[in-house]
Amino acid sequence: MKKFETLTSQVVPLPIENIDTDQIxxxxxxxxxxxxxxxxNLFRDWRFDSDNQPKADFVLNSPIYSxxxxxxxxxxxxxSSREHAAWxxxxxxxxxxxxxxxxxxxKGNALNNGxxxxxxxxxxxxxxxxxxxxxxxxxxxVDLEKQTVMLTETGDQFEFEINPYKKSCLINGYDDIDFxxxxxxxxxxxxxxxxx
Amino acid sequence: MSKTLVxxxxxxxxxxxxxxxxxxxxxxxxxxxxVTSPQAFDGLRKRGIPxxxxxxxxxxxxxxxxxxxxxxxxxEELSRYQVDMLTKNCAEFGIELYGLGHPYQGIVHVIGPExxxxxxxxxxxxxxxxxxxxxxxxxxxxxxxxxxxxxxxxTQCLLQSKPKTMKIEVNGTLQKGVGAKDIILYxxxxxxxxxxxxxxxxxxxxxxRSLSMEARMTIxxxxxxxxxxxxxxxxxxxTFDYVEGRExxxxxxxxxxxxxxxxxxYSDEDAIFDKVLTFDAADIAPMITYGTNPGMGxxxxxxxxxxxxxxxxxxxxxxKALDYMGFKDDSTVLGNRVDYVFIGSCxxxxxxxxxxxxxxxxxxxxxxxxxxxxxxxxxxxxxxxxEEGLDKIFEAAGFQLREPGCSACLGMNEDKIPAGKYCVSxxxxxxxxxxxxxxxxxxxxxxxxxxxxxxxxxxxxxxLI
Numbered sequence: 208m209k210k211f212e213t214l215t216s217q218v219v220p221l222p223i224e225n226i227d228t229d230q231i232x233x234x235x236x237x238x239x240x241x242x243x244x245x246x247x248n249l250f251r252d253w254r255f256d257s258d259n260q261p262k263a264d265f266v267l268n269s270p271i272y273s274x275x276x277x278x279x280x281x282x283x284x285x286x287s288s289r290e291h292a293a294w295x296x297x298x299x300x301x302x303x304x305x306x307x308x309x310x311x312x313x314k315g316n317a318l319n320n321g322x323x324x325x326x327x328x329x330x331x332x333x334x335x336x337x338x339x340x341x342x343x344x345x346x347x348x349v350d351l352e353k354q355t356v357m358l359t360e361t362g363d364q365f366e367f368e369i370n371p372y373k374k375s376c377l378i379n380g381y382d383d384i385d386f387x388x389x390x391x392x393x394x395x396x397x398x399x400x401x402x403x
Numbered sequence: 404m405s406k407t408l409v410x411x412x413x414x415x416x417x418x419x420x421x422x423x424x425x426x427x428x429x430x431x432x433x434x435x436x437x438v439t440s441p442q443a444f445d446g447l448r449k450r451g452i453p454x455x456x457x458x459x460x461x462x463x464x465x466x467x468x469x470x471x472x473x474x475x476x477x478x479e480e481l482s483r484y485q486v487d488m489l490t491k492n493c494a495e496f497g498i499e500l501y502g503l504g505h506p507y508q509g510i511v512h513v514i515g516p517e518x519x520x521x522x523x524x525x526x527x528x529x530x531x532x533x534x535x536x537x538x539x540x541x542x543x544x545x546x547x548x549x550x551x552x553x554x555x556x557x558t559q560c561l562l563q564s565k566p567k568t569m570k571i572e573v574n575g576t577l578q579k580g581v582g583a584k585d586i587i588l589y590x591x592x593x594x595x596x597x598x599x600x601x602x603x604x605x606x607x608x609x610x611x612r613s614l615s616m617e618a619r620m621t622i623x624x625x626x627x628x629x630x631x632x633x634x635x636x637x638x639x640x641x642t643f644d645y646v647e648g649r650e651x652x653x654x655x656x657x658x659x660x661x662x663x664x665x666x667x668x669y670s671d672e673d674a675i676f677d678k679v680l681t682f683d684a685a686d687i688a689p690m691i692t693y694g695t696n697p698g699m700g701x702x703x704x705x706x707x708x709x710x711x712x713x714x715x716x717x718x719x720x721x722x723k724a725l726d727y728m729g730f731k732d733d734s735t736v737l738g739n740r741v742d743y744v745f746i747g748s749c750x751x752x753x754x755x756x757x758x759x760x761x762x763x764x765x766x767x768x769x770x771x772x773x774x775x776x777x778x779x780x781x782x783x784x785x786x787x788x789x790e791e792g793l794d795k796i797f798e799a800a801g802f803q804l805r806e807p808g809c810s811a812c813l814g815m816n817e818d819k820i821p822a823g824k825y826c827v828s829x830x831x832x833x834x835x836x837x838x839x840x841x842x843x844x845x846x847x848x849x850x851x852x853x854x855x856x857x858x859x860x861x862x863x864x865x866x867l868i
Contacts, residue, residue, distance in 0.1 A: 222719070223719070223720050223723070224720040225596055225597070225695075225696045225698075225720065227696065227832075227834045229813075229834040229835070229836060229837050230834065230836070233840075234466075234813040234837075235814065237466075237467075237815065238438075238467065238481035238482060238484070238485050238815070240441035240484070240485060241441075241442065241445070242442050252835065252836045252840055252841075257822065257840065257841075280720060281597070282597040282600070282630065285596055285597065285630060285696070286532065286832060286834060287531075287532050287832075288530060288531055288546035288548055289438075289439065289548075290439065290442075290530075290549040290550060293548070308597060308600070310600060310630055311600055311601060311630065311632050312532060312546055312547070312548060312627075312632075315547075315548060316548035316549075316550065319548060319550035319551070320550065329716070333716070370425065370564065371423050372423060372424045372425060372562075383551075383561075383562045384446075384450070384553060384554050384557050384558070386562065387427060387554065387557070387558040387560050387562060388452075388557060388558060390418075390427065391455075391558065393418050393419055393427070394418055394427075394429070394455075394558060394559065394560055397418040397429055398429075401415075401429070
């Protein structure tokens, strides 16, 4: 996993609630057996019409918005556990997703792939949407070390929460498997004590 | 100290607890399928390590298998490749596979329980969010991503923070024509598609207690649809009777020991839940969804809630959902055209579901313009249905009984609902495009689905029974 570094970027706004992982990557694109290439089909059915032509009114097809930060409505990533959703977001080029609420499994999957999900209050999210609407070049600074997300234009800042262990994983670029593998002796001794 | 059931099982599986870190939790059983496992096997190869406990891992092919002509090679190239990959990976890493053609093949959450692999007190995971189904036995079961599949392959453990606990009690007696699917759709409609996020839910109360094991699985299955990590029900005599004698269930002395342990698996009387909700079973009508997330559900005779009754910030998403479905707010869906009826999925494809549908449609005919697919949850369910003559009833009614798989629940195989068509479905998700690009899904119980199949429109089944 690559290391997560402080990020300054424009944002891509997607003010829709309950975006489920079937929207992020529809099931018919889950047939690949590697982790690469899912970005091409990120938000496939919102992004392309049935003739595979880009839909002009979808934000990813807009020349106005770009950046490494996706900002979305609450309960982002609900539904299927498919990690392909996190892979698609990362493969497309997003390093951060900001929302007022994340579904559990998606949040875990994102963290396990070096994509940082940042939960902010409703009002802060609204402020981002409003600012970006007024000025699409609005920049956001994400500082994982300090756990802050800041709107450069207004100086508004929010201190977000993250599990300290996951934070160190992101900063150092290591994953859970490395962590657990080093404690295999504990697992083996646990197995001998289990009754059921 | 008093503990909830979740805490009892969780604590019994903690390998290591350390301040500032998630718990290292031991996983008793790992279920895998063709879609979310290949990248995890690849990860093992890259690290040069084996599956740590292959005997605690069971595989099946379900998500993208065809549901017709399963004896022939899979026609669709990518699906065939993915299923072949599973076969190859299982052989290489020493994992038991109930693949296509095997008498135990089926939807992963159907075969675990029917084979006696799913047991009370276990921790179980699968790279599939509906793993919560197994909670019906009093197990901690939840869906994981592929990185975590690799983690469990490598270590038989997961790093997990202990979840918060919620108790949902449903008391009283259900109305005629109302079943487990209606209970869970009702709860989700009440607390929303995000209302359970961060929690493990224990379902309790007299209405839950009176349900069969298969009905309990339907309830726990959809826990994820309110965002909950999992749902479970304390095991009781109904559970023990279901498990006893199944292929991989403990036998003889082992059974006695297991049973003694299982009988300790309940929430202590004074255990504290982080949240408690109570519902009255008598308030629940046959349910139907009208939108594009499972929280957008209502009693089948109700009117779709008005857009301007929604919180202002939610109105655009709400209206977008209604537009997608082709519905107007404040209108009824009763009598709405139905093009397809899908009876299947890990929510409702078990023998009791098929029996319920068969007993309703016996002697009736499907409406002319409706296509009806019944997709059994497993080869064993299919076999049982045929032994009981249900296939003849379905055939006479014009229903198509297909072969087991996830099928039109997620439209990964050929079983897709065409754009703009309405599908009344016993599955678990009504997301945009879930059953095929621009398909319109209405989630219902098997009985309500059967009624729609017969009338060709959304129907209150209470009027026909």
